[in-house]
Amino acid sequence: MRYLLNQVEIDLLKGTATTREASQDIRAKTLAVLKILIQHSDQVVTKTQLLETVWQGVVVQEQVLVQSIRELREILGADCIKTHPRIGYQLVVAPIPIQGAKVTGKWRFAMVSVVLMLIISGLWLTWMRTVNQPETRYPTVAFLPVENAMLDDVHAAVPLHGLAYLSEYTQAEGGLPVVAAEHVLTTLSHSPWYSNDTAQIRLSRRQDVLQLQERLGADLLVETRLSGFPQDMQLQYTLHFNRGAEQGVVFASGPELAYQALIARLVTRYGEHDQRLDIQSNLDxxxxxxxxxxxxxxxxxxxxxxxxxxxxxxxxxxxxxxxxxxxxxxxxxxxxxxxxxxxxxxxxxxxxxxxxxxxxxxxxxxxxxxxxxxxxxxxxxxxxxxxxxxxxxxxxxxxxxxDHLFIAYALEELGKIKRMQGRYSEASRLLHSALSYHQRFDAIYGQTNALIELARIATEQGEEQEATHLFAQAHRVAEASNAVPNQIWIWLAQADLLRQARQVEQANQLALRAKALAKSADDPVLIERVEAWFAKAPIYTVN
Known part of the structure; x- marks a missing residue:
């Protein structure tokens, strides 16, 4: 069976796609996907249906389907297949059956005429919609307060500062209409999704998102989460549309640079009139x-x-x-x-x-x-x-x-190696150098690891008083910034040394303090690390 799709002749038996310029083979799995889309051209075909039919009995990632859709768009044109986010795909050009052995002469003329009529009809409908629409517009964007995943006082202003920055500069630099930050905060304060106790927003269901979008009058709702370390951050974002959502991530050395990177993406993508937010044609x-x-x-x-x-x-x-x-x-x-x-x-x-x-x-x-x-x-x-x-x-x-941050990191690890080799003088010199770099940053709690390593050196050399002094200094640094992870890490390091010295009861007391703080912070990473200590399992992870 052969069809004409967007002026491309598709032969489902031979598995070929032919245009005036050339003919090419269609990969078998991609051809199978196209057959199903043609059979159900009047409806959305779910991803599950396509995967279970085309890759029957084979466990595959969803990416194999995405690849086939990409290949079909390259053959037929980018706008011929519509993506319904998180649901499936639909063929949006009418498949015209081709009768007879070859499309030539009057048949080709007839089919070209049909295609031209369809194009003219489409242009007429577009014109009618334009006439009935009073004016073109940009999509309205609403930002939620930025979720702060860094448990310290240095970044305590991230949620409100991030909201204000994103709202102001997206409108100023991109010309996109943005719901005012004050209106967002007022709406949230009267919503069931905002917790006064934790100052956090929890949109646990799709219906929550849609209701909040409606209350804010937004076409696009943007959720963000800032995490990482000073000088080395990542901003995760979720774009909520009326018919789905899309996630992404940007990296930067500071919060404002991360916000600017996100704004640039939004302006590039939606800074044109009448963007269709339900069609993610340029989804990466x-x-x-x-x-x-x-x-x-x-x-x-x-x-x-x-x-x-x-x-x-x-x-x-x-x-x-x-x-x-x-x-x-x-x-x-x-x-x-x-x-x-x-x-x-x-x-x-x-x-x-x-x-x-x-x-x-x-x-x-x-x-x-x-x-x-x-x-x-x-x-x-x-x-x-x-x-x-x-x-x-x-x-x-x-x-x-x-890159002073990574110089400091490298010096810390080199100091640790020298300590493990018993070369304490070299280790101490490297760690004090790391401290001098960390002291240049606003987030002073970066000094924690170096101070812990110096305390370990003092302990291993029998200088208990010096070790106590260094641990106390580490606690002061962490508490000054209210850096919860660092406070827990210091307690676990002290507990570890006490356990090695067979002072089990004192070690457990410190570990229990760390456990209580981790639960208070409601941070699964910190809780997992403390539990690993009690289980005598490695507490290190790659961050």
Missing amino acids: FSNEAFARGLQMYLSRNYQEAIALLRSALRHAADPLTVRRYLAASLANNGDVAAALSLLQQNIVARGGDVVTRRERMRANLMMGYLLINWPQQTDREHELSRAEKYIATAREQASDNS
């Missing part, structure tokens, strides 16, 4: 899968994170960043060998751009970190020497890029 699957994988990674669901990140990696414009998070997920899931192999690919990646250079530096640092904290060899001294080489390389790369 790799970024969607990456964002969802990152979400699973941060919630400690490493199995799902691995599956999503592997899907994202196949089509990512920035494979190095995706590969790094995949390596971290594999390591935290226990497959350190696979993580090391992925990071090695980043280390040898070519390119002189800023992103590639920084990812090479990160890869070297992570390689060293994994070799220090997850021993893979019986020859521990040799393994630590390997780790030192990777971290020393990361330090050189950070120095070349004037």
